[in-house]
Amino acid sequence: xxxxxxxxxxxxxxxxxxxxxxxxxxxxxxxxxxxxxxxxxxxxxxxxxxxxxxxxxxxxxxxxxxxxxxxxxxxxxxxxxxxxxxxxxxxxxxxxxxxxxxxxxxxxxxxxxxxxxxxxxxxxxxxxxxxxxxxxxxxxxxxxxxxxxxxxxxxxxxxxxxxxxxxxxxxxxxxxxxxxxxxxxxxxxxxxxxxxxxxxxxxxxxxxxx
Numbered sequence: 001x002x003x004x005x006x007x008x009x010x011x012x013x014x015x016x017x018x019x020x021x022x023x024x025x026x027x028x029x030x031x032x033x034x035x036x037x038x039x040x041x042x043x044x045x046x047x048x049x050x051x052x053x054x055x056x057x058x059x060x061x062x063x064x065x066x067x068x069x070x071x072x073x074x075x076x077x078x079x080x081x082x083x084x085x086x087x088x089x090x091x092x093x094x095x096x097x098x099x100x101x102x103x104x105x106x107x108x109x110x111x112x113x114x115x116x117x118x119x120x121x122x123x124x125x126x127x128x129x130x131x132x133x134x135x136x137x138x139x140x141x142x143x144x145x146x147x148x149x150x151x152x153x154x155x156x157x158x159x160x161x162x163x164x165x166x167x168x169x170x171x172x173x174x175x176x177x178x179x180x181x182x183x184x185x186x187x188x189x190x191x192x193x194x195x196x197x198x199x200x201x202x203x204x205x206x207x208x209x210x
């Protein structure tokens with residue numbers, strides 16, 4: 001019968017990594033956001049997330065439910081990441097999401113761990129539920145990708161050249177890298193089932209050939 005030895009130092013290191021992983025969502029946020037008194041950093045909720053279906057499609061109604069839980073300080077970083085750290089094709093829902101993010105990063109006149117901030121969040125929840133068909137998974141009316149200013153400049157140069165010559169060319173390594181980067185962004189977002197198929201998208205943009 002073998003004897004297993006416990007590497008105490010390894011366990012300590014693992015515990016340290018686990019503790020750090022709980023803080024990873026806060027990295028990159030302004031210090032004032034990380035230090036809000038219980039409003040954003042809801043430590044008691046980190047080990048016991050509120051009940052919600054992580055696989056369900058997020059609708060206006062389900063996002064409103066999240067906002068109510070958030071205002072009542074019954075959410076944690078995992079749920080925040082699930083609902084807020086992403087973009088929505090529904091432009092109305094996306095704007096509410098951005099307002100929540102701006103509130104959490106102290107970019108609105110009302111911010112911090114105040115009752116006014118909680119009331120504002122609850123009002124957004126009510127607004128979402130009051131909108132038409134709030135339980136419907138909406139087809140996105142816009143597609144948004146985040147390019148760097150340099151990528152935008154190079155893409156504009158490529159498209160301007162094409163519009164003038166009707167010939168699509170890549171003239172240097174920078175333009176090639178720019179197109180690779182954008183293709184990676186589109187591939188990442190294009191995996192979403194709410195996007196139309198290539199056939200449907202082609203038919204929409206060339207109705208005279210359909």
